[in-house]
Amino acid sequence: MTTDTPAPARLSTLDSLEAEGIHIIREAVGTARKPVLLFSGGKDSVVVLHLATKAFWPGKVPFELLHVDTGHNFDEVIEFRDRTVEKLGLRLQVAKVQDYIDDGRLRERPDGTRNPLQTVPLLDAITEHKYDVVFGGARRDEEKARAKERVVSLRDEFGAWDPRNQRPELWNLYNPRHLPGQHVRVFPLSNWTELDVWRYIEAEGIELPPLYYAHEREVFQRDGMWLTPHDSVRVRDTDVIEKRTVRYRTVGDASCTGAVESPAVSIQDVIAEVASTRITERGATRADDRMSEAAMEDRKKEGYF
Amino acid sequence: MSAAPQTTDALDSAGVPDTTRTSLLRFATAGSVDDGKSTLVGRLLHDTKSILADAYEAVERVSKERGSEEVDLALLTDGLRAEREQGITIDVAYRYFSTPRRTFILADCPGHVQYTRNTVTGASTADALVVLIDARYGVVEQTKRHLAVAALLRVPHVIIAVNKIDLLDYASGPFRSISQHVQTHAESLGLPNVICVPVSALNGDNVAERSDNTPWYEGPTVLEILETVPSIDQGADAFAAAHRHGVTHPGRADAAAEEIGWRLPVQLVLRPQDAAVSEEYREYRGYAGQVAEGTIRVGDEVVVQPSGKRTTVAGIDTATGPLDEAHTGQSVAVRLADEVDIARGDLLSSASDATESTKTFHAHVAWLTDRPLRVRDRVLVQHGSAVVQAMVTTIDGILDISLPGGTLDSSIAKGHELQLNDIGVVSLQLAQPLAVEDYGNHRRTGAFCLLDPQDGNTLAAGTARAQVPGTADESYISI
Secondary structure, eight states, X not given: OOOOOOOOOSSOHHHHHHHHHHHHHHHHHHHOSSEEEEOOSSHHHHHHHHHHHHHSTTBOOOSEEEEEEOSOXXXXXXXXXXXXXXXXXXXXXXXXXXXXXXXXXXXXXXXXXXXXXXXXHHHHHHHHHTOOEEEOOOOGGGOTTGGGSOSEEEEOTTOOOOGGGOOOOBTTBOOOXXXXXXXXXXXXXXXXXXXXHHHHHHHXXXXXXXXXXXXXXXXXXXXXXXXOOOTTSOOOTXXXXXXXXXXXXXXXXXXXXXXXXXXXOSHHHHHHHHHHOSSOHHHHHBGGGGSOTTHHHHHHHTTOO | OOXXXXXXXXXXXXXXXXXXXXXXXXXXXXXXXXXXXXXXXXXXXXXXXXXXXXXXXXXHHXXXXXTOSSOOGGGGGOOSHHHHHHTSOOSOEEEEEEOXXXXXXXXXXOSSSSHHHHHHHHHHTOSEEEEEEETTTOSOHHHHHHHHHHHHTTOSEEEEEEEOGGGGXXXXXXXXXXXXXXXXXXXXXXXXXXXXXXXXXXXXXXXXXXXXXXXXXXXXXXXXXXXHSOOGGGXXXXXXXXXXXXXXXXXXXXXXXXXXXXXXXXXXXXXXXXXXXXXXXXXXXXXXXXXXXXXXXXXXXXXXXXXXXXXXXXXXXXXXXXXSEEOTTOEEEEEESSOOXXXXXXXXXXXXXXXXXXXXXXXXXXXXXXXXXXXXXXXXXXXXXXXXXXXXEEEEEEEOTTSTTOOTTTOEEOOSEEOTTOEEEEEEEEEEEEOOOXXXXXXXTTEEEEEOXXXXXXXXXXXEOSEETTEEEEESEEO
């Protein structure tokens, strides 16, 4: 060991993460028959789509997008989703949880949340469209079970993740091989943190749905979260609705995605807030992840994102 | 690409580490049972303020439920339900933390189950490896195994955390004798850069903060080392390779990197035609890939492998504009001066030092699956972006770290099949030639995986070797 100063790094953390993400996307597409990106209009899937536009430049993104629509989405997010798809000249497939509820294949849950109901429409869409490589925006820093998932994650005929029997992932040699009926989920942002995502959004000037920034909104408190009165949220007599300045850290099912009180109106504000925040992203805003310590692990085993 | 990252503190105006300016280091941790690795990882996360309130509270709650008075930082890293139930770690887990100087990706490799599989996986991407030793027991068999894996995978920097020194009243004697033992062993394995640090993960001595309890130790803390060692894109690989050729000064790593040229596995041929983002790129033709090593410059002479055709680099493109040069780790598209037949799986190399493609080669193979590997087994070799059929022609021996001598080459015991977690020396015959290079000099193009041709599963990690153990006169990679 010497005390000499090493040569200065040529790539910053963000440069390295971007290059890795592009490498992963190109590698998966290079071996795929029919890839697809799970696109909700949420910030992580927006960043994956941005990386894809860079990976295939000067060609268009060579795959379609799939949104599993709970029917409980915020209007602003759906508007943003459709505008983004049109701008890039891509094709969007929508798998609707509502269709499954309407024809009785799925039943509404007593707590009203539809996030756990997304699994069946997702797996049906994968089978119907014969997708073999499914890109998602999940990050390992979100949750303890995700911290153990591979960048390229094999799913069986039921879409299930087997955490005890994962393939070793060696060097940057990703292995998307699978048998007929199986598919792989690919997570190009595996090594990104929430702060990295925000830094990248700032550095690249990426547009997001306006919900991510502080705005005044009618909300009420439930289970320590700020929920917004929405078609999908049953407001009880005891709920007190008030106006607060809030923003969303994730934009999922309106019935279980909570807002946080925040004055952060710009990307820079959000970065400062994320850096100093004392509660993890999912802990703060996703009621369904709080159900048990193993909530996410169970859902992934059932084929969830 | 943003401006050159800082080697000193990089904070933005809000006092937040600015990752557009800090560099990234990937490191792995390995240790044997009960040596306190999870506590060390928890301590690093805790002392760098990387643990969020709700995560800490959850750990506090569980610690109490289990009847422990102190907060068990080790619990921060238990991810899966089976792990929590059994109180052990099963699979490699990835952790993220940062300081004002650097961002870290930590591959936390458990020592309990399948430690070879896990350590090989974690070490394959690591710029540095932290190996835990319990100061009360010193170098044990698993320490030797971890060091052998570090040597095999050419991890550029190895940090030995001699843990639990608080249990020995912070005495210097045991640390000094363990250091001696480690250095002797590391030298025989050919590990270039090993540094020992006396720590107490439980109390935080010399992990992130220098300890008053060890006035006899003047070296850096574990975190200080991690903040300053060169990463891959700073020439860490090149330095490790150069070291084996007698260069001991890291400042010369850049020069060494120049000498070993560059490599780019072709992932995709970009020919947009009707799908071009604008009409001017209709006829564009570029070769997309991530620079595996070295620096590509416009005008460089290129050899395409395995065809052996030659041309020159006409341009280096990214979505945000052309580059004059591209460095290790960058994802780019390269345009070539001549129309050459190139497909996914081909390798572009700097012409000055390109290796010839081969259909037979020798390698160390870490066997990572339940069923054994036998001679004449058919496998797939995944090398860069290529996958080709292959057959195992010989299994020449199995690494046995308990044999005297201690070098990777002298520790080969007889054996004709590889079992789970064995590291063996094998020869492979390929159906199509590949530009497999000596792993000692080329960490990316010397690495490969073996895949199951039937179900596609990953069977083994391989490192190609230029010299056969005990047969120095025979070329290890032959055509």
